[in-house]
Amino acid sequence: MEKIILTGDRPTGRLHLGHYVGSLKRRVELQNSGEYSKVYIMIADAQALTDNADHPDKIRENLIEVALDYLACGLDPAKSTLFIQSMVSELTELTFYYMNLVTVSRLQRNPTVKAEIQLRNFEASIPVGFFTYPISQAADITAFQATTVPVGEDQLPMLEQAREIVRRFNLTYGETLVEPEALLPANQICCRLPGTDGKAKMSKSLGNCIYLADTEKAVKDKVMSMFTDPNHLKVSDPGCLEGNAVFTYLDAFCRDEHFAAFLPEYGNLDELKAHYQRGGLGDVKVKKFLNAILQAELAPIRQRRAQWEKDIPQVYEILRHGSTVAQAHAAQTLAAVKKAMRIDYFGDAGLMAAHVARYQG
Numbered sequence: 001m002e003k004i005i006l007t008g009d010r011p012t013g014r015l016h017l018g019h020y021v022g023s024l025k026r027r028v029e030l031q032n033s034g035e036y037s038k039v040y041i042m043i044a045d046a047q048a049l050t051d052n053a054d055h056p057d058k059i060r061e062n063l064i065e066v067a068l069d070y071l072a073c074g075l076d077p078a079k080s081t082l083f084i085q086s087m088v089s090e091l092t093e094l095t096f097y098y099m100n101l102v103t104v105s106r107l108q109r110n111p112t113v114k115a116e117i118q119l120r121n122f123e124a125s126i127p128v129g130f131f132t133y134p135i136s137q138a139a140d141i142t143a144f145q146a147t148t149v150p151v152g153e154d155q156l157p158m159l160e161q162a163r164e165i166v167r168r169f170n171l172t173y174g175e176t177l178v179e180p181e182a183l184l185p186a187n188q189i190c191c192r193l194p195g196t197d198g199k200a201k202m203s204k205s206l207g208n209c210i211y212l213a214d215t216e217k218a219v220k221d222k223v224m225s226m227f228t229d230p231n232h233l234k235v236s237d238p239g240c241l242e243g244n245a246v247f248t249y250l251d252a253f254c255r256d257e258h259f260a261a262f263l264p265e266y267g268n269l270d271e272l273k274a275h276y277q278r279g280g281l282g283d284v285k286v287k288k289f290l291n292a293i294l295q296a297e298l299a300p301i302r303q304r305r306a307q308w309e310k311d312i313p314q315v316y317e318i319l320r321h322g323s324t325v326a327q328a329h330a331a332q333t334l335a336a337v338k339k340a341m342r343i344d345y346f347g348d349a350g351l352m353a354a355h356v357a358r359y360q361g
């Protein structure tokens with residue numbers, strides 16, 4: 001079977017290192033692997049509006065930032081279709097039909113929705129659009145017959161819900177939709193990169209993010225003020241790795257060759273960790289090492305971004321063209337869905353003929 005990728009991001013802010021290790025880096029590898037016949041990368045502006053109805057300009061302004069971040073990371077419009085969700089109206093239509101296959105109580109049990117409702121203090125004032133976004137996400141995925149959805153761990157309940165909708169649809173109306181699979185980051189640490197303050201997750205509202213578009217100096221300043229072990233006061237003190245954001249980042253980003261390049265006294269991360277735990281290794285030295293690694297990773301991204309920033313009309317053209325390509329694919333799926341649902345009144349010549357026969361007596 002043809003292997004197709006679909007994934008995307010809400011354009012509510014610039015993309016950060018959490019997005020990068022959690023999904024973006026992998027997408028670029030998958031795009032370049034040659035294993036997938038199609039790769040769709042969607043900027044989920046319509047989904048972003050489900051909890052930002054009062055802030056349309058925020059979405060509008062961040063759409064271009066996300067597109068630039070995508071291109072900066074190495075997503076290549078020659079290999080991947082980059083598109084805008086709201087440009088593909090078929091997705092909303094599919095959502096409407098899938099709504100009949102999902103119960104309110106099933107949506108209420110979706111752990112991601114539950115967590116987000118809490119996070120946003122919605123309580124009784126949950127917008128219906130927000131509440132139902134897992135259904136719209138199932139439409140995003142199935143519209144492209146996606147087999148593979150590279151996402152972070154937090155999106156697993158969305159995938160499970162999409163799979164249920166597919167099974168329910170196929171059972172009710174006949175085999176039509178493809179059941180997708182999630183593809184998680186290979187490295188567990190990458191599923192949940194903490195913020196620079198050591199808090200659970202990088203999040204714009206907590207101000208603990210390192211953005212892909214940050215300058216070299218901004219990255220360095222953030223790394224040098226990162227949360228480590230609050231009890232590691234003197235260099236000679238033994239240090240703790242648990243909850244130490246600097247070491248968590250090293251787990252996510254450090255490879256053995258980084259030692260040869262930036263810290264040749266150690267052969268690998270285990271040696272560095274052992275020294276830290278023993279005492280005698282200062283935070284500043286570890287932070288400088290992390291900074292060197294991150295700068296090496298981010299420099300090419302920053303350079304590519306700077307190139308694309310000089311050609312914004314071309315970025316708009318990529319999105320416009322990608323949206324046209326995506327729409328053509330989604331239209332095929334919608335036609336198949338409507339046919340399966342018996343609402344293809346004009347595509348079925350036999351239907352009118354049967355009605356003519358009924359009334360000709």
Ligand code: TRP
Nearest residue numbers: 006007008009010044047137140
């Ligand atoms: N929910 C995703 C996020 O918050 C964005 C998204 C929308 C998505 N539709 C999708 C991701 C379909 C994967 C597949 O970033």
